[in-house]
Amino acid sequence: MKRTTLTLLIISIFISVTAQTKKPVAKKPAAKASTASAAVTPTVMARGKVVYNMYCISCHQPDGGGVPSMNAPIVKTKQVLGSKPALINIILKGMSGVDIEGESYSNVMPAHAFLTNQQIADVLTYVRNNFGNKASGVTVAEVAAVRNKK
Amino acid sequence: MKLRIKSLEYKTKLSRVLAGTALFTLIALQSNAQTAGLTMPAGFKASIVADTTGRPRHIAITKKGDIYVKLFRKVKEKGLLMLQDKDGDGKYETKTAFGDYIGTGLYLKDNYLYASSDEAVFRYKLDANEHVINPNKPDTLVKGLVSRKQHETKSLVLDNNGNIYVNIGAPSNSCQIKDRQMGSLGQPDCPILETAGGIWQFKIDKFNQSYPEGVRYATGLRNVMGLDWNQQNNTLFVMQHGRDQLTMFPELFDSKLNAELPAECMYMIKYGDNAGWPYIYFDPFQKKKILAPEYGGDGKKEGDSKFIDPVVAFPAHMAPNGLLFYTGNMFPEKYKNGAFVAFHGSWNRSPEPQKGFMVAFVPFKNGKPSGEWEVFADGFAGSPEKAAAGRPDHKPCGLAMGPDGSLYVTDDAKGAIYKISFNK
Structure with a gap:
């Protein structure tokens, strides 16, 4: 009995120590976030969360589940996990009247072209890697390419 | 030892x-x-008498206790249900589906059932048992009403004079040039109000009416889902869904202020009234009609005094979906002629905790509120955490009174139909 407790304690200490030592390693790519790499780093995620809480949370909700019949969910939908240029366009131009998995949503998603390319890259990376989503990050260059196309 | x-x-x-x-x-x-998991004042009981699919909205009950339900989503390609308890065990086991359209509005009066799609109003003749005679061929009373996704549902009620009142919700949050866009200003002389954002009056015995035949009975109402005719003062009462997202003007309103503004308002409506949407909203703390930020407001400037005042101001964003004046004899005296309001629950309070998911009560005397509103039946959400997260188990929507004076509440999330009774 005691031995198991001790073993568990040692394991948990080991895990927490490795977790702690891992953190600085993970931070490294953050410096490159605004360049070509689409790294999903804690820094990018933290910046994305700030944008989400400011402009997105009231409709899409804290859990990303949206509001039934009114505001679209952003949990594992093809819009969120699919083509990045199409997703960037939803932010830049808005969206309305699109059914998601057979359900319709009555409210419009307004255009958010006033956000900077950095803010859009951050918030999309955050959304694509939160609420149970897992997908590559979005870079400033990718947002700029879509915005400049017109 | x-x-x-x-x-x-x-x-x-x-x-x-x-x-x-x-x-x-x-x-x-x-x-x-x-x-049935609800909390109510002492002496009240509740049970779930039916479970349906199709997200039941408004509800009507016959003199023999059969239930009509309007559905928000089709079941077997149909949008209306009649529920019966043929074996008398208190559960409505028999379901008959008819009507090939979805919607919200439903009302039963003088041997006719009135139901709405999102563009039209239909009427079904009933037989001596108040059963629909010809479910496939209703009379089309009204057609061609504005329905542009947002606030598309058409709630309805009748007076005692051959008129039907139909809500036409504004397909907009606050009549901005760009709907729900950060900082977008209001359209001058809001053109939406010509064909929506109000209550229209039509005749119950004329077919194929539309805007030219109807009367804009009241305007400046963003969207009304709960409405009822008060038999004591022979007047229409409505519950407005107040505007969302004051945070689109972040220099004036933060998310905490947005969570509490504006009030969800009950209005007494007379012909020609203007409740002020989109130009004003009602601030329940200042108890004033405040000029909307889309029209130059700053959270303090008052709007035009020509707009009517609410008779009751409830907390913000709770989404009143049903209104019923209680005319039965089963409940204690204080409930007689008072108003029950079904609150569907909020979403626009986030990131603050969500609210609503309950049925409220307002005591009335001679057609006027005679006391403060109170929570009557709570607990639809399943837990305080589910309510706060805006992920409730059940969402109250429609209200009706049974022949014995019990109160019926629909839940359009899981499809439960509650019956609330009082035992002396």
Whole structure:
């Protein structure tokens, strides 16, 4: 009995120590976030969360589940996990009247072209890697390419 | 020896505790069975009398206790249900579907059933048992009403003079040039109000009416879902869904202010009234009609005094979906002629905790509120955490009174139909 407790304690200490030592390693790519790499780093995620809480949370909700019949969910939908240029366009131009998995949503998603390319890259990376989503990050260059196309 | 006595004491205590716990659990289970998980004033009981699919919205009940339900989503390609309890066990096991359109509005009066799609109003003749005679061929009373996704549902009620009142919700949050866009200003002389954002009056015995035949009875109402005719003062009362997202003007309103503004308002409506949407909103703390930020408001400037005042101001964003004046005799005297309001629950309070998911009561005397509003039936959400997260189990929507005076509440999330009764 005691031995198991001790073993568990040692394991948990080991895990927490490795977790702690891992953190600085993970931070490294953050410096490159605004360049070509689409790294999903804690820094990018933290910046994305700030944008989400400011402009997105009231409709899409804290859990990303949206509001039934009114505001679209952003949990594992093809819009969120699919083509990045199409997703960037939803932010830049808005969206309305699109059914998601057979359900319709009555409210419009307004255009958010006033956000900077950095803010859009951050918030999309955050959304694509939160609420149970897992997908590559979005870079400033990718947002700029879509915005400049017109 | 000492030890043994102690252990004996301990055992007795333990068994008492266990017995107590068992008793408590039993009482809790029993009371839960008698309230269907709801909390209500003493003497009230509740049960779920039907489970349906298709997200039941408004509801009407015949003199013999059969239930009509309007559905928000089709079931077997149909949008209306009649529910019957043929074996008399209190559960409505028999379901008959008809009507090939979805919608919200439903009303039963003088041997006709009135139901709405999102563009039209239909009428079904009933037989002596108040059953629909020809479910496939209703009369089309009204058609061609504005329905552009947002606030598309058409709630309805009748007066005692051959008129039907139909809500035409504004397909917009606040009549901005760009709907729900950060900082977008309001359209001057909001053109939406010509064909929506108000209550229209039509005749109950004329077919194929539309805007030219109807009367814009009241305007400046963003979207009304709950409405009822007060038989005491022969007047229309409505519950408005107040505007969302004051945070689109972040220099004036933060998310905390947005969560509490504006009030969800009950209005008494007379012909020609203007409740002020999109130009004003009602601030329940200042108790004033405040100029909307889209029209130059700053959270303090008052709007035009020509707009009517609400008769009751409820907390913000709780989404009143049903209104019913109680004319029955089953409930205690204080409920007679008072108003029940079904709150569907908020979403626009986020990131603050969500609210609503309950049925409120307002006492009335001679057609006027005679006291403060109170929570009547709560607990639809399943837990305070589910309510706060805006992820409730059940969402109250439609209200109706049964022939014995019991109150029926629909839930358009899981499809439960609650019956609330009082035992003297």
